[in-house]
Amino acid sequence: MTLNSIRVGLLASALLLIGCNEPGYPEHLQVQRIDQSDLQALLIAPKESAGALPTVIVLGGSDGGLGGAQATAQALAEEGIAALAVGYFGLPNLPETLNSIPLEYFDAALNYIDTSTQLSRNQCQQVPVMGSSRGAELALLLGANSSDYGPVMAIAPSSHVWGAVGDTQASAWTRNGQPLTFVPRHSNPDYSAQRFIGRGYFQQDLQHADAVAARIDVNSIQAEVLLFAGADDQLWPADEMAQTIQAQLATVGPAARVTSIIYPAAGHAIAPGLPKNLTEVTLGNSQTIVLGGRPDANAAAQEDILRRAVNAIKNPICYDSTASFDDHKLDELEQFLQTSGTSSMVLMRAGEVVFEYGDIHEKHTIHSIRKAMLNSLYGIYVERGIIDLDATLAELGIDDSIPLTATEKTATVRQLLKSRSGIYLPSAATAQSMLAGMPPRGEFEPGEQYIYNNWDFNVAGAIFEKLTGESIYTAFYREIAKPLGMQDFKGSYTTIDEDTDISQLEVDGFYQYEPELSKFPAYHFRMSAYDMALYGQLYENFGVWNGQRILSREWIEQSTTSYSLTNRYMDFGYGMLWNVINPNEQRPEPAFFHTGIGIHMLGVYPSSDLVFVHRVHTETDYHFDQQNLYSIIGQVFGALETRHSNEPADTDK
Template identity: 75%
Template structure:
């Protein structure tokens, strides 16, 4: 900007503090002034902690110094986060204005975090960055130029880089000693106006063709990006610029990494910790700077931004930015799939379909992949404290046509989900292959042995409904399908028996009873490949969708931890309603999957940022060679190739 914003003291330009536990900060926070040759900042974190804290870098805007960054850092520290507010101009040992600030300077903040035992990078080996206004522009630049920063939380952001403050012909930022291109000013803002409104000037400059050179290259970002803007921002058109970024990513394989929220009637000052009534500000020359918004709308935005930001910092989604698909090899994959009687196939990355075959929106039965669907419901209601995994079958009053023995009644809900109940009774939807693997009744006590047994899974479904009072299909629709935006699953269901022709069904699920065997039905799902891929992406995202947490990371970790060995040669195991591909010397990262009749498959591969769904139309007569599924999986991973890493 050509105008240096100096908001009244006590509003944005808060005086610097030194030492710890300074006046004005809550007693439960520790405040440490950082005054080093290559780093000026303020570290604010909870005083009482048991180990390293999730850590974030906080960047202020054109107010200079630490200014508003301190307030946002304090708000984040109040949520159990170590927040490092970093000054980058307008302080001793720093440039006096926002002019030619080297991006490499911020690596000093990374070095400080790496050297402090109470601080740490997140599980993606990155450090989150929160920035507001020009600080948001900076945060997006850091994410675009370096791999070490993420998630990037940009509040009142810019889609482009702008010139230096006080000198619109100079660059605000440099990299490797070279100025980063910026938007030239053509609009001639009237800085003598008694009430300065900058929005239209910025919008006009963005419309010039020479603005394109200054667009921030968000394609290079290797992390989540969260964009927050008010639609009444009068300082600059943050809402339009947030839309520019989102539209640029639309249709790319990384578009779901971005969360964009535009707040009605909110203005420019919506960073957490800031006073919500700053809708305009007095400048040193007696001018009024119009910032926009209403106090109520600003407060609503700040609270939502705080919640989403804390969630992103504590539970980031990790992406493998070094992997891409080879187009020629994907064509070879397509040629193979067309010969196999595969009905549909989806490869999804970051929520976007990067390869598809067949009608990916056609619903049909997913067979045993119903179990991960139940896993998600369990995760939600366990976290709500409604389901106790350590409750026993006896305590829950579980019985069947064949009464349970006292030993069988000691099996827990957790052991049902792990397929280790020790209860070997007849059950609905048991295949001949499954039946052949079931031991004699009483051969093993609860918890002693893994046995893939539909009695466990069917009873787990009944217990879910008993404890929650929720129908499985209705609950799944409300808790999972709606938040994820599933296209085909509507929660409609019916009841069938073994003689029902399921090819005639149009519903999303059905209870299959075989009452001569058991009083508990199998709960079958009918889903499309696309909706299944969205479900897998939820687990790929470690439970977060569009910036909101649906499943806890802890639940996903529990569910995809191997409790039983299922294939010693391949080092596969079984978790809780998920098959687990364990990490080993050949593959350092865990993955998980579930199959249905050996030919349907939902695979989640977090280290490759990949969800794989394979379907066969098994509701009618079909032919599919199981070996072709292995060939397809091999070609999928053969199509992955490394791309150029970021700095």
């Protein structure tokens, strides 16, 4: 072995020196060392659990053993997750160095999870995998080569396969007995440097044409991918490689599949559980390996990574990249639409229209789907700290033509969004069917009962405008329509009265006042099917558009969590301004939608990579049987060659 090879080995072993000895663990965690002929691992999990725990495989970096992996596993276990830290070299029955590690070795970890009563795959029938540095490279390779892994979480990731440690002519990994193509070393690292910075050498090697063949085939990953990198990573250019992966994934499938977070002042050692001050490591020969980052930035990155990882593990998004549409069945659907009274319809995937019918750019009223449009504005302004969801109507100075009682004034903004305010008063744009389902005033206190109630929604709109100081339509255009590139919504609006001919309007929205009922207007949107589909795509992307975050993922998940059971037979619920299709044994993945007068619909089906918009031109004379909508939904999912059972029926008006 050459001097350079020795120094490469020292560099690798120095990467995650901290935690190489098993520490003591808190009493509330159970720790089990797994020492088998086919698996070397450490299981860390909460002691108190009812049933199988959400489970993740954790992979350390160039230490190969259980040092860095066990630190991250413990951090995850503290969050209620069973974490299986898997060693892959430098342990009994394993190779001594990172050299020709078979990807098939990790099948034993899957088998261990599958045969345990305590551990479990997620609802996508996958096992989450998290790796750091070379472990991130490994996690991406596992996801690219097997559908058993997901979500794939890569910390300080690599977009390419690199060579073995200590042998520049060998691959670090094999599959089916064959070495994986790796990036050849063209640079000449100065391993004698007192302060070694590796970043530039990796950048040089990535510039060579022969590096292309070593790129990890991330397009094959059938799961969500989360990438975390420090912009000040001095060991290798993890931030640049994360961007390469994100750009590669953007060419296939929905943008929601990849989340890439670059932490500006963080370095290489940002895996949860690692010491926050691990910005460099000094070897026994007094040489310093520079990892980069500031301790405070590393700490903030670790905290954010842990939060995002826990959420992804506990709430996975299921994807089926093989699902496609049967063209013949879509032709049959189009023939049905010609006789149904449908004015326009869009099916969208990854921001692209895959099926359209009618004039998808004609604007007209979307009715109750306006509530879903308000949801995004609330999400943005809650995150900015301008709106407090737990503020009461009394605190906000909200009262109506019919004065609110003291109890009614205790209702919060959050309860309005959930339609659980307990306030049953007349309101603008309220259908007779809605009034007929209204309980007597005072029967339920705020928060006690879900009642779909336009008073709640109209007041939610008024509160938004009061706290932000601007029109809903102006804010929606600036914050949503313009960033998404909506073609037809421009933010213009007016106020109508009972004599207004709505069919003659050209605006994008209008306020409907009915002062004899309430002083709060309904805020109606006029949108095209295409723009509505873009809006649904934003939610399928979990708030990301063209690499920019518009809505927080947390807000979308909070809004599309079911707080009220609205249809026991279909197992539908209501979140915050969205109807929710609850996951169950027949449909393990959730979805969400909103309808308008039972015949307009915007549906978002993340597991099917599908946004569905159906329109009827209700500003003119129209004839459409509501039962036709159910038939259309069935035909859409029937046209999917891999079918998903998330078809909603309509209970909203």
